[in-house]
Amino acid sequence: AVRIERLFDTGSEERLPSAEGFERLGTDPARRRHDLARDINEVVEKIRARAQRTLSLSSMASHQLRTPLTILRSQLENALRPDLSSQSLRRALSETYDEVLNLTRVVDELLNLSRMQAGTFKLDLTDINFYDLLREFHRESQILTREKKISMVLRKGPAVCIRADPGQMRHILFNLLDNAIKFTPPKGRIRLSYTAEEHEVVFKFFNSGKGISSEILPNIFDPFRSAQSESSTGGGTGLGLALVKWIVESHRGSVEARNDSREGTAFVIRLPIHPAS
Numbered sequence: 239a240v241r242i243e244r245l246f247d248t249g250s251e252e253r254l255p256s257a258e259g260f261e262r263l264g265t266d267p268a269r270r271r272h273d274l275a276r277d278i279n280e281v282v283e284k285i286r287a288r289a290q291r292t293l294s295l296s297s298m299a300s301h302q303l304r305t306p307l308t309i310l311r312s313q314l315e316n317a318l319r320p321d322l323s324s325q326s327l328r329r330a331l332s333e334t335y336d337e338v339l340n341l342t343r344v345v346d347e348l349l350n351l352s353r354m355q356a357g358t359f360k361l362d363l364t365d366i367n368f369y370d371l372l373r374e375f376h377r378e379s380q381i382l383t384r385e386k387k388i389s390m391v392l393r394k395g396p397a398v399c400i401r402a403d404p405g406q407m408r409h410i411l412f413n414l415l416d417n418a419i420k421f422t423p424p425k426g427r428i429r430l431s432y433t434a435e436e437h438e439v440v441f442k443f444f445n446s447g448k449g450i451s452s453e454i455l456p457n458i459f460d461p462f463r464s465a466q467s468e469s470s471t472g473g474g475t476g477l478g479l480a481l482v483k484w485i486v487e488s489h490r491g492s493v494e495a496r497n498d499s500r501e502g503t504a505f506v507i508r509l510p511i512h513p514a515s
Contacts, residue, residue, distance in 0.1 A: 303348075306341040310334060348477065361403040361488060365512060368398045368439055372430055375411045382415065386424045393431040398439045401512035406485045411443075413478035414505055418445035421503065434511060438491075443505045449497035458495045459483040 316322070317330040376392040383390050418428050426446040433440050450458060461480035479495075482505075486493045491509040498504045 388426050390428045395432040396434045398434050399512050400509050410482050413482050414443045421447045438508045441507045446502040
């Protein structure tokens with residue numbers, strides 16, 4: 239019983255014996271024992287990996303929620319000061335509201351990540367005109383880029399249709415935009431463009447800036463690494479790009495990040511083209 243418990247310990251190297259001694263005898267019962275031991279070891283590895291991912295997600299959730307909750311507490315304590323003027327109180331409440339919105343976004347991202355890991359994430363697929371999707375996103379995003387005076391350009395490509403979940407496509411685009419706004423300098427630029435290559439639409443989301451450091455780039459889509467890297471530099475939760483990757487891959491697509499030769503960052507997404515109905 240003690241050995242069985244050790245099998246499910248995420249820090250243990252315990253395995254069932256392979257019964258190689260019995261295998262040398264060439265008997266059928268020995269072969270069955272060998273196969274059973276192998277199969278159980280494979281199941282244990284899968285359970286151990288799932289448990290480790292769950293522990294990592296729980297640890298990351300605690301880390302990501304601690305900062306906005308600390309900020310909220312500080313802002314509310316400041317708002318409760320009896321000597322605070324009406325103008326300062328209004329400003330404090332406005333900042334608290336903004337932090338509540340940020341906390342809501344973090345919670346939503348964590349919930350989506352947990353659903354994806356649990357395999358309960360479902361897509362509501364429909365036919366989407368790709369340019370119409372980008373045009374609507376471009377219109378809505380103008381207000382978000384206004385504060386830093388970032389110019390945003392959409393280049394129209396060929397008429398293509400994809401089979402996708404419209405809500406999740408918006409998640410992809412706005413997560414990329416959120417990342418771009420954080421790292422694009424004032425009066426910088428964001429450019430959206432796409433082409434059709436064989437059976438794929440190739441979408442490029444470019445933003446000007448210094449690019450992604452070589453240390454972060456290999457793990458930019460890893461929620462358990464990019465979150466820590468981005469948080470340490472004040473860049474955000476680090477969860478948005480992990481969601482981008484998982485949503486794209488759930489649509490049978492791919493995404494990569496690269497430093498553009500023209501001083502900036504480009505995210506390249508490939509999605510299957512769907513024949514227009």
